Amino acid sequence: MTFALVLSLLALVGAPDDLARRAEALVRQVFPDAEAVEVRDLVLTDALVARVEALARARVKERLVTFYTARKGGVVLGHLVLHAHVVRTKRETLSIAFEPDGRLRKVTVLAFLEPPEYRPPERWLAQLDGKGPDDRLTVGQDLAPISGATLTARGIAEESRWLLQALKLAAGGGAP
Numbered sequence: 001m002t003f004a005l006v007l008s009l010l011a012l013v014g015a016p017d018d019l020a021r022r023a024e025a026l027v028r029q030v031f032p033d034a035e036a037v038e039v040r041d042l043v044l045t046d047a048l049v050a051r052v053e054a055l056a057r058a059r060v061k062e063r064l065v066t067f068y069t070a071r072k073g074g075v076v077l078g079h080l081v082l083h084a085h086v087v088r089t090k091r092e093t094l095s096i097a098f099e100p101d102g103r104l105r106k107v108t109v110l111a112f113l114e115p116p117e118y119r120p121p122e123r124w125l126a127q128l129d130g131k132g133p134d135d136r137l138t139v140g141q142d143l144a145p146i147s148g149a150t151l152t153a154r155g156i157a158e159e160s161r162w163l164l165q166a167l168k169l170a171a172g173g174g175a176p
Helices: 003-013 016-030 046-056 122-126 150-169
Strands: 036-043 064-072 075-086 091-098 104-112
Touching (some): 016 064, 016 075, 046 150, 064 150, 104 150
Antiparallel strands (some): 075 091, 091 104
């Protein structure tokens, strides 16, 4: 079992303070120069959900998104979101890191409860790096399909698309 999987499973049973500490540790792994980590909850209203869905071409299933912003000397190093969704019948937990300008920095699978053959390889996840809210992120067009793991690929692409748009809209068009 990987450290990330253990961390994710412990987060499910830990107290809220434990979850916050674990999330901050993940942010510091992705942004090692961070001096401070700020937590910002974004509650998506009906109007914002409709806008995000239209822009992202993806269904928003969660109305609360927590952005963790890494800063150094007041300068934003980037943002991170921890997000879980159902792939087929079981959950997958992702860490989605964003550059200060809102582009994807790195998508990491923290927990994957589906059979291992459906798990996306790191090489596939790496094709998301650098993609922004204006990229289509469509499996089979912009992103290579994963043979035998179509639902996984589509799920990650959809989650990435709507979270890119939520981040963009959170600050009126820019990153929060």
